[in-house]
Amino acid sequence: MANHKSALKRIRANGAKRELNRYQAKTTRTFVKRLKGTTDQAEAQELLKKVSSMLDRLAKKNVIHKNKAANNKSKLAKHVNALAAA
Secondary structure: OOOOHHHHHHHHHHHHHHHHHHHHHHHHHHHHHHHHHOOOHHHHHHHHHHHHHHHHHHHHOOOOOHHHHHHHHHHHHHHHHHHHHO
């Protein structure tokens, strides 16, 4: 257990940040699933913009690795382009 006031504060702050990070990551995963499930090309284009922004934000804040964000964005763009071709 922490012995200093600053350590106790750090524990509280880390807990709050962990909750926020989990919420944002889960919300992003939900939007990714929604994008993968859509068949409408126009709706997919709009969702892709939003999801790309969310992934970039998570990568910037080190919630997910930047390469994971890039891989996800690439796969999602490929999916949207396949909808346009079909």
